[in-house]
Amino acid sequence: xxxxxxxxxxxxxxxxxxxxxxxxxxxxxxxxxxxxxxxxxxxxxxxxxxxxxxxxxxxxxxxxxxxxxxxxxxxxxxxxxxxxxxxxxxxxxxxxxxxxxxxxxxxxxxxxxxxxxxxxxxxxxxxxxxxxxxxxxxxxxxxxxxxxxxxxxxxxxxxxxxxxxxxxxxxxxxxxxxxxxxxxxxxxxxxxxxxxxxxxxxxxxxxxxxxxxxxxxxxxxxxxxxxxxxxxxxxxxxxxxxxxxxxxxxxxxxxxxxxxxxxxxxxxxxxxxxxxxxxxxxxxxxxxxxxxxxxxxxxxxxxxxxxxxxxxxxxxxxxxxxxxxxxxxxxxxxxxxxxxxxxxxxxxxxxxxxxxxxxxxxxxxxxxxxxxxxxxxxxxxxxxxxxxxxxxxxxxxxxxxx
Amino acid sequence: xxxxxxxxxxxxxxxxxxxxxxxxxxxxxxxxxxxxxxxxxxxxxxxxxxxxxxxxxxxxxxxxxxxxxxxxxxxxxxxxxxxxxxxxxxxxxxxxxxxxxxxxxxxxxxxxxxxxxxxxxxxxxxxxxxxxxxxxxxxxxxxxxxxxxxxxxxxxxxxxxxxxxxxxxxxxxxxxxxxxxxxxxxxxxxxxxxxxxxxxxxxxxxxxxxxxxxxxxxxxxxxxxxxxxxxxxxxxxxxxxxxxxxxxxxxxxxxxxxxxxxxxxxxxxx
Numbered sequence: 001x002x003x004x005x006x007x008x009x010x011x012x013x014x015x016x017x018x019x020x021x022x023x024x025x026x027x028x029x030x031x032x033x034x035x036x037x038x039x040x041x042x043x044x045x046x047x048x049x050x051x052x053x054x055x056x057x058x059x060x061x062x063x064x065x066x067x068x069x070x071x072x073x074x075x076x077x078x079x080x081x082x083x084x085x086x087x088x089x090x091x092x093x094x095x096x097x098x099x100x101x102x103x104x105x106x107x108x109x110x111x112x113x114x115x116x117x118x119x120x121x122x123x124x125x126x127x128x129x130x131x132x133x134x135x136x137x138x139x140x141x142x143x144x145x146x147x148x149x150x151x152x153x154x155x156x157x158x159x160x161x162x163x164x165x166x167x168x169x170x171x172x173x174x175x176x177x178x179x180x181x182x183x184x185x186x187x188x189x190x191x192x193x194x195x196x197x198x199x200x201x202x203x204x205x206x207x208x209x210x211x212x213x214x215x216x217x218x219x220x221x222x223x224x225x226x227x228x229x230x231x232x233x234x235x236x237x238x239x240x241x242x243x244x245x246x247x248x249x250x251x252x253x254x255x256x257x258x259x260x261x262x263x264x265x266x267x268x269x270x271x272x273x274x275x276x277x278x279x280x281x282x283x284x285x286x287x288x289x290x291x292x293x294x295x296x297x298x299x300x301x302x303x304x305x306x307x308x309x310x311x312x313x314x315x316x317x318x319x320x321x322x323x324x325x326x327x328x329x330x331x332x333x334x335x336x337x338x339x340x341x342x343x344x345x346x347x348x349x350x351x352x353x354x355x356x357x358x359x360x361x362x363x364x365x366x367x368x369x370x371x372x373x374x375x376x377x378x379x380x381x382x383x384x385x386x387x388x389x390x391x392x393x394x395x396x397x398x399x400x401x402x
Numbered sequence: 403x404x405x406x407x408x409x410x411x412x413x414x415x416x417x418x419x420x421x422x423x424x425x426x427x428x429x430x431x432x433x434x435x436x437x438x439x440x441x442x443x444x445x446x447x448x449x450x451x452x453x454x455x456x457x458x459x460x461x462x463x464x465x466x467x468x469x470x471x472x473x474x475x476x477x478x479x480x481x482x483x484x485x486x487x488x489x490x491x492x493x494x495x496x497x498x499x500x501x502x503x504x505x506x507x508x509x510x511x512x513x514x515x516x517x518x519x520x521x522x523x524x525x526x527x528x529x530x531x532x533x534x535x536x537x538x539x540x541x542x543x544x545x546x547x548x549x550x551x552x553x554x555x556x557x558x559x560x561x562x563x564x565x566x567x568x569x570x571x572x573x574x575x576x577x578x579x580x581x582x583x584x585x586x587x588x589x590x591x592x593x594x595x596x597x598x599x600x601x602x603x604x605x606x607x608x609x610x611x612x613x614x615x616x617x618x619x620x621x622x623x624x625x626x627x628x629x630x631x632x633x634x635x636x637x638x639x640x641x642x643x644x645x646x647x648x649x650x651x652x653x654x655x656x657x658x659x660x661x662x663x664x665x666x667x668x669x670x671x672x
Contacts, residue, residue: 013536023505023532025461027557027582029564169467175458182460187583189559286505286532287458299479300510301457 006253009323014203014290017326019319022202024289027186036204038109043211048104055100056215059133060090062097064216066223066380071350072367079233079373081366082380084220086244087355093385094216094244095126099195101212103130106193113137113192117181119146119174119240120311120358121153122385123197128162138162141181143173146310153389171304174240174314178288198241199318202289206318213247220380221251228378234259236366237382238358239279239332240312242321244384249330259331262321263365265307266334276305278317279325279332292319308337308393309357311385339364344387344394356385357393405526406498406551406574409448410609410630417671420575420631421446421622421664422611423638424502426453426469427486428478430646436489437649438642438656443497445657446664451529451633454483454503461531463586465636468643480507480516484523491524500527500553500574508541517544527551527574535571542571555579558598562605569606575631578602580614586636590615596628619666626667634663 009016014036022032042048056062064085073081086094099116106114114136118124124140131138140157144166147154157164170176178201185194196205199213217235224232235252237245239262252258267275275281278293285294287302295303295315307313324330335343340357343364348354355363359382366381373379387394395402403411413420423442427435439450455473459466480503487499501520508516508530520528528550535542535554545552551574556565558581569576578599581589595612602610612625613633622632641659645652 021537022534023537024534025531025557025579026534026555026568027461027559027579029534029557030559030561169464169471170457179458179460183463183584186461187587189582285509288460289532294506296506296510298510299481300507301474302506 009320010203010207014207016320016323018284019292019322020203020206020290022289023286023291024202025186027189031189032202032204039105039204039208042105042108048108052101052104056097060096060100061088062215063219064088066220066227069351072347075350076367076370078375079370079377079379080375081370082232082378083353084216084248084380084382086216086382086384087353087359087386091126091129092388093122093126093356094213094247095123095197096129097215097247098197098209098212098243099123099126099130101208102193102195103134103136106136107134109193111191111193113188114195115139115141115181115184115192116195116197117141117174117177118197119177119313120309121146121150121157121389122311122356124162124164125153125156125160127195128157128160131162132160139165139184141165141167141177141184143171143177144168145172146174149310149393150389152392173305175302198243199246199320200241200288200290200292200316206290206320209243210246210250210320213243214250216244216247216382217249217251220248224378224380230378231255231258232380233257233373233377234261234369234379235382236261236263236362236369236379238263238312238361238384239317239321240265240276240314240358241316242318244382246318246320248382249324253329260329261365261369262330262332263361264332264334265309265312265361266336267306269336270334274306275334276307276313276315277334278315279321280334284322287316290319292316292322293325308340309361311356311358312361333365335361335364341397343367353383354387355383356387357390359384404549404551404574406449409498410575413448414630419626419629419667419670420448420611421660421667422449422451422631422633423447423660424451424453424633424635425638425642426455426466426473427483428455428473428476429469429639429642430472432476432478432482432486434649435486438653439490440493441653441656442660443494445660447497447660448631449498449500451500451502452483452487454480454501454507456504456507459504461584463584463636465586465640465643469639480511481519484519484525487525488523498526499524500529501525502529503531505530505533513541513544517548517550520550521548525550527553529553529577531555535568538571553577556602558582558594562601565602565605569608572608575609575611576602576606577633578610578612578629580612580625583614585614588615588617590621592624595625599628619662622663623666623670626670632667
């Protein structure tokens with residue numbers, strides 16, 4: 001794989017090899033093409049980039065640290081484990097990098113109304129936050145099931161002035177929230193900007209979300225060279241839709257020595273069928289505006305998913321990950337609910353850092369992987385978000401009422 | 403000449419407009435779909451749009467989304483829908499049937515297998531809501547080779563250039579979505595539709611069917627006045643939902659809805 005090829009995608013039609021594209025009803029095509037045109041202009045516009053960088057620095061609090069997890073390394077044995085601290089961002093997750101970027105785009109396009117979908121609520125909170133800051137009307141679609149398991153984030157969004165719409169259709173989770181957001185968008189296409197929270201959806205979303213999140217990998221690269229004097233040997237990030245993972249991976253794609261691991265939600269185990277691991281146990285199909293790996297039945301109906309983490313509970317994945325899987329540039333693996341919970345407890349107890357349950361999947365896989373590596377090697381975990389939002393889930397498992 | 407083209411040509415010669423009802427296959431139950439199709443023809447349908455249920459119908463409102471859920475509860479598959487068309491054809495060799503749905507069930511079946519089966523079952527056209535012509539390179543030629551019409555959507559947001567491009571990939575008719583929104587919303591603005599259909603007619607020779615928001619004889623006539631056909635969906639599907647328990651009552655209710663639309667459209671001709 002040449003450097004040129006790795007960096008050139010998506011192509012002009014939004015394809016990453018066989019994946020990506022633009023599979024939406026005709027009403028949305030004009031808006032998507034306009035968004036693509038505007039974004040490609042602004043992408044190389046120094047003024048836009050300067051504003052984005054300034055917001056990331058002064059509002060989000062970047063750069064986020066690259067932290068050497070000394071006790072976790074010692075307890076694990078093997079490679080040195082470093083943490084990229086996206087949990088320290090304003091609003092508590094990597095999601096805000098992207099919402100800052102897309103809100104800037106919305107302002108450039110003159111749109112006053114913003115919609116978003118959310119699973120665990122991190123993207124909803126990040127969207128509500130940037131809307132509060134810019135005085136934009138904000139509507140967040142969230143599966144009714146997720147509204148229940150993430151009540152804290154629902155309340156945060158409401159405090160920020162957003163209207164939260166519980167979605168009762170289908171499986172009442174993230175995929176159904178995305179359907180309803182698309183329905184709202186098609187209805188209010190003239191004045192509404194849809195801030196998609198992950199690297200999925202119709203072109204140009206996988207491209208622009210990746211670009212906005214790539215700050216994670218660029219910083220990690222620079223910080224690794226500064227602090228360790230070399231590039232990491234392995235990167236580990238959780239994958240639901242896959243935005244934190246692509247943000248971490250993208251700036252390293254052409255560094256052949258750097259191995260990449262995307263960790264999907266294994267739920268109750270792949271053999272149980274109750275998981276959210278399309279790359280590990282699905283096949284290519286078309287959903288939510290793009291072709292990508294999906295969880296589906298033999299008739300092409302989208303399958304129900306399960307994960308202890310609402311943020312990973314999605315039957316699809318960003319198309320660029322599908323491509324990276326097929327060409328073998330990144331490896332995709334799974335961690336079960338139980339392993340993720342153990343990862344959550346270990347990082348909390350050993351380092352005093354409480355990761356989101358999403359990120360706990362990456363932690364759990366990284367400790368397994370580090371144990372097989374040499375102690376001179378360096379592994380970086382993307383701690384994509386903090387675990388406050390998941391306290392209710394953990395407490396319930398411990399039989400404690402919070 | 404395809405069956406769709408022949409029907410639309412005949413109607414045009416008579417100065418009449420096509421009435422194109424939509425129902426979701428397998429709703430409320432797979433066993434009654436063929437019977438309902440005959441009922442629609444008996445009540446004046448010229449072409450039938452048969453919905454293929456999908457778990458994530460993003461472009462549809464709650465009425466059709468619920469119909470998909472009802473149908474999928476019985477496990478209705480694309481293969482079964484094709485069987486329904488085959489059964490329908492044993493009694494009705496004339497009325498064109500257009501399958502309408504989303505891409506993933508077709509992709510799961512395999513494009514070639516689907517195109518072959520659609521042809522041999524007696525399907526006449528395919529409208530895939532989430533497949534713009536830009537992504538149809540692979541599947542559209544398979545339809546053309548078999549004489550199946552590929553029907554694409556046009557929307558109020560579609561530019562003149564796109565209307566030309568989309569029409570050049572279409573056959574049978576083009577489906578104009580009358581407003582920005584999902585199926586079943588009551589937002590149709592007849593003046594706006596008239597203006598846009600006029601624009602479309604100036605850019606393509608294909609007949610234009612108009613769907614979304616047609617609920618009764620009055621809106622059917624108003625839209626029929628400016629288009630070549632009217633497509634009626636959610637109001638029929640809603641009737642199916644309300645009469646699921648009693649199939650005879652359901653058939654009577656569907657006919658009662660459709661017949662006045664037929665009459666109103668035919669009055670335009672006289």
